[in-house]
Amino acid sequence: MKKNVLKNNTANLIPIKSIIGYSVLAIISGLSGFGFITIINKIISMSMKGELATKNDYLFMFLGTIAVFFITRKWLSSGIIKLSQKMFWNMRRDVVKLILKAPYRKLQEYKDEVYSTLTSDVNNIVNASLIAINFFSSIILIAACLIYMAYLSISLFAMCLGVIAIGVTIYLVRSRKSNQQIKEVRELERGFVNIFNSILGGAKEININKDKGEDIYENRLKGITVTGEKTYVKAFVKYLNSEIISQLLFYALVTFILVYGDKVFSIPLDVTVSFVFVLLYVLGPIVNIMTTIPIINRAKVSFSKMNKLKTELQSIEGESSIETSNKEKYYNFNKLEIQDYSFSYGEDKFSVGPISLEIDRNEVVFVYGGNGAGKTTFINTILQLYNLESGNVLVDDIPVPEERVENIKEMFSPVFSDFYLFDEFYGIKDVDVNKVNHYLDLFELTEKVTVENNKFSTTNLSTGQRKRLALISALLEDRPILVLDEWAADQDPHFRKKFYEEIIPIIIEQEDKTIIAITHDDRYYDKSDKLLKMEYGRLVEVNRVLETVF
Numbered sequence: 312m313k314k315n316v317l318k319n320n321t322a323n324l325i326p327i328k329s330i331i332g333y334s335v336l337a338i339i340s341g342l343s344g345f346g347f348i349t350i351i352n353k354i355i356s357m358s359m360k361g362e363l364a365t366k367n368d369y370l371f372m373f374l375g376t377i378a379v380f381f382i383t384r385k386w387l388s389s390g391i392i393k394l395s396q397k398m399f400w401n402m403r404r405d406v407v408k409l410i411l412k413a414p415y416r417k418l419q420e421y422k423d424e425v426y427s428t429l430t431s432d433v434n435n436i437v438n439a440s441l442i443a444i445n446f447f448s449s450i451i452l453i454a455a456c457l458i459y460m461a462y463l464s465i466s467l468f469a470m471c472l473g474v475i476a477i478g479v480t481i482y483l484v485r486s487r488k489s490n491q492q493i494k495e496v497r498e499l500e501r502g503f504v505n506i507f508n509s510i511l512g513g514a515k516e517i518n519i520n521k522d523k524g525e526d527i528y529e530n531r532l533k534g535i536t537v538t539g540e541k542t543y544v545k546a547f548v549k550y551l552n553s554e555i556i557s558q559l560l561f562y563a564l565v566t567f568i569l570v571y572g573d574k575v576f577s578i579p580l581d582v583t584v585s586f587v588f589v590l591l592y593v594l595g596p597i598v599n600i601m602t603t604i605p606i607i608n609r610a611k612v613s614f615s616k617m618n619k620l621k622t623e624l625q626s627i628e629g630e631s632s633i634e635t636s637n638k639e640k641y642y643n644f645n646k647l648e649i650q651d652y653s654f655s656y657g658e659d660k661f662s663v664g665p666i667s668l669e670i671d672r673n674e675v676v677f678v679y680g681g682n683g684a685g686k687t688t689f690i691n692t693i694l695q696l697y698n699l700e701s702g703n704v705l706v707d708d709i710p711v712p713e714e715r716v717e718n719i720k721e722m723f724s725p726v727f728s729d730f731y732l733f734d735e736f737y738g739i740k741d742v743d744v745n746k747v748n749h750y751l752d753l754f755e756l757t758e759k760v761t762v763e764n765n766k767f768s769t770t771n772l773s774t775g776q777r778k779r780l781a782l783i784s785a786l787l788e789d790r791p792i793l794v795l796d797e798w799a800a801d802q803d804p805h806f807r808k809k810f811y812e813e814i815i816p817i818i819i820e821q822e823d824k825t826i827i828a829i830t831h832d833d834r835y836y837d838k839s840d841k842l843l844k845m846e847y848g849r850l851v852e853v854n855r856v857l858e859t860v861f
């Protein structure tokens with residue numbers, strides 16, 4: 312069986328092993344920093360006591376810790392860059408894999424969310440992961456310094472712990488609101504992407520009518536950006552203010568220890584100096600942690616958004632695994648039978664069905680009906696793009712089991728009315744260039760398009776011509792049923808006639824295909840074997856052409 316390249320490999324998403332490795336480096340780096348301050352303290356303390364005879368012994372210790380610090384930092388920096396890039400591209404790959412597997416309707420619903428995740432969420436997570444290692448290193452350094460401070464003076468240490476507890480409480484209480492604001496900004500991101508997509512999609516309309524663009528900018532986009540900016544600033548200023556309050560507490564503590572430490576706690580001066588020295592040294596990592604917390608919180612919001620998106624997009628009926636035997640069976644089908652298909656866009660929303668229909672091999676089935684009657688919905692339901700509310704499907708009188716209904720997709724090659732034209736023959740192995748050239752000739756495109764390196768030389772064509780190319784691509788797919796949604800609507804009268812009178816018979820007879828087509832071309836309804844009328848979501852009329860009222 313073919314290797315499934317879309318298989319999710321979440322283990323690769325966040326390289327745990329590397330993170331553990333770098334965390335160990337971060338610990339060593341943190342400890343070397345601590346080693347540095349301990350040696351300095353020792354020298355100061357001994358000098359003050361007049362016990363220091365030679366500083367040479369300490370020189371080697373200094374050099375040793377500096378060397379360890381330098382090497383671990385160097386490894387960490389280059390490692391972190393590699394790790395962050397790995398995570399960045401892994402996550403993007405993972406989201407794209409998810410998109411490729413996701414059910415169509417879900418994808419439509421989550422389009423903006425997917426875009427926000429691919430851009431801002433992935434960046435937020437990666438940025439935080441870069442900082443998280445430093446964060447970890449700072450925590451180790453702080454922990455080591457706290458232990459050392461406790462060793463120097465337990466009473467001063469206890470006082471420090473009290474002040475730290477007050478600082479942390481203030482910080483946590485104040486940051487709760489900030490975290491909420493960070494979530495609000497993330498929600499705005501989705502709105503921004505939605506408007507941004509409208510601007511890109513409607514670029515032509517906006518270019519012609521500048522008022523449209525101004526209206527979108529002034530009344531939709533600007534509001535979001537201003538609110539986003541203000542909320543973000545509020546959230547981060549609150550964090551910074553909490554940080555300043557904590558620093559003030561810290562300086563007050565240092566002042567108190569220096570001025571009153573010896574009197575209140577009866578501690579020798581050299582111990583007080585060493586203690587304050589360590590305290591000042593530890594301030595750097597504390598500030599480091601405080602500035603990191605908002606970034607980590609933002610990443611947490613992004614991470615939960617990404618996970619939610621993954622859960623939503625993964626809630627499908629299991630991956631479709633197409634066995635060769637079934638593929639062959641579907642390809643060689645003689646009769647496709649749909650029984651009581653029904654689908655609804657939601658409660659009190661438009662629905663189609665129940666619809667029953669039989670399609671024989673090499674039949675030409677036309678579906679017509681008024682705008683909004685449900686033709687496209689019906690076609691999308693047959694294609695299994697939408698999850699059926701009820702219904703069965705039988706191939707050659709054999710019911711397709713519910714868990715394999717997805718596989719029915721293998722039977723169809725669609726050209727949608729809002730088709731996308733791929734310039735390469737994706738998913739088609741061993742493209743038969745002679746066949747493509749034959750079709751280019753039949754579809755009167757030889758002057759415009761050639762096949763180069765297994766792809767069309769250009770797709771910069773008129774809409775009608777692009778549709779012809781899309782149909783050629785569909786014909787090259789190894790699938791027995793062509794599904795066309797108003798394909799001929801963009802063709803000129805000459806080619807439309809050629810399509811119905813000449814090309815359809817060629818497709819049926821030479822290519823052994825079956826056609827289901829939505830069409831409004833009533834002049835050519837007699838070219839179908841089966842003519843279906845869609846009305847308010849129901850196939851109310853199923854006529855053999857010869858029996859119709861035309």
Ligand SMILES: Nc1ncnc2c1ncn2[C@@H]1O[C@H](COP(=O)(O)OP(=O)(O)OP(=O)(O)O)[C@@H](O)[C@H]1O
Nearest residue numbers: 656660661680681682683684685686687688689845
């Ligand atoms: N994504 C959607 N969510 C909810 N309702 C939808 C959605 N797409 C279409 N509809 C509704 O379903 C109904 C049928 O739409 P459909 O596109 O199937 O009609 P149609 O017969 O193909 O029309 P047309 O000839 O104009 O292409 C419409 O009334 C529309 O409002």
